[in-house]
Amino acid sequence: MLKQVRSEGIGVSTAFALPMLVARDQGFFADEGLDVTFHDNRQAQRLPDTIVDPALVDSIRTHVPFEEGDVNIYRACEWGQIRRARDSRRGGKIIGKRSSVAVMAIVSAPGSKYTYPQTLRNAPISVSFHNGNHYATLQMLEGFMARDEINVVGQHHTFGLEAVRRGDVAAIALTEPWLTVAEKQGFQKVIETHYAGSEIAGPELDADTYAAMRRAEIRAVDLINADKKRFLPYLIAALPEGVRETVTPDDFWLPRLRFVEPEPYTRDEFERAYAWIRSWDLIGPGTDFADIVDNRFLPESVAA
Incomplete structure (x- = not known):
């Protein structure tokens, strides 16, 4: 039986999850003994027309399915993930950098x-x-x-x-x-x-499972980088009805789409990003790297 993993990835975050979606559809996850499914978060992205104070906006708002336990892993920007890992009510932690730049x-x-x-x-x-x-x-x-x-x-x-x-x-x-x-x-x-961005996962996503996901994702990154245009229909399909019909793969500038092998998230990267967010008063004091980061996969060169 394949191990079940539930990820965000349909909607606004499709561009960030593209390697995972491709890994699913190419059978790379199945090769690793995984069944990775994806949550559709398009409706969760709605906001009131205008808000002028970020303090009035919940950092978790578009990722409630993760907090409710319906999703095991999701990816977003480096800065926002620091804030969300700090705010997570179910112990979500940053487990590594995402493959989408x-x-x-x-x-x-x-x-x-x-x-x-x-x-x-x-x-x-x-x-x-x-x-x-x-x-x-x-x-x-x-x-x-x-x-x-x-x-x-x-x-x-x-x-x-x-x-x-x-x-x-x-x-x-x-x-x-x-x-x-x-x-x-x-x-x-x-x-x-x-x-750059990073991935947040719940405590139930163990290191072996994440390593298997990462292997499949790297295969997908290589496939995408070999022919980016082939996979643009994923991004177009994520747009709302009435909008997706207005663009075709020929409209995209391919060098904008960049995918790399996911890496651990380092303390130095955290310290720099956290200090900058603090300087804008977009996060409170007292958050340490060890509080919110748990690199589930460390290459030997890093682990040593």
Whole structure:
């Protein structure tokens, strides 16, 4: 009998879980004795139209199925995972870095005056608080303006694009496949970056199971990197009805999609990221690496 594992991966997080979805469909998990299924979290992504204070937003909100025990593992941005591991009510810990190197870009409306980072000084920018687009926006812009000139507001991408088009906000931060959707519609890119993420798992996901998952995932990463265009239908299918029909695989810029072999999450990486989050008052004091990180798989070179 195959060992059962339940993962997030359908919806906004599809781009981050693509190697796992491919590993499932190519039989790589089955080869390792695993049956990995995926939770559809598209409905869980909805937010009120506008929120201006991140303190009013629950860092766990889109990952409630994990906290309720319906999901064993999920992946998101490095910064948000530190916050969520700290806030986890069921002992979720960071167990390693994810294989997806995410892209994030800030885009403004077609013909907008917001054409380069400094033009966004004090202008409202739509993000999803405590997620990668929130943190990446702060990181991208703090090199161009004072921190108190960065004005982020929380909205969901489905509604945020229209808010940008109407002029309710100046710009929005997007990852794939929403970035391709926006560019297809003529939105202009202001600034773009890539960033790392990590995986959080419950205490029930043992080291041997995670090592098996990792082996299958690496096979999938190699397959994806050999022909990225082949796997773009996964990302398109994750878009809402009425949006997915507007883009095709030919619309994507393939170098944006980057997948690497997952690695352990180091103390140095944690300390740097945690200090930065603290500097923005987006997490409280008193969190130690050992409190929230449990690398379930350590290569011999690291373990030694």
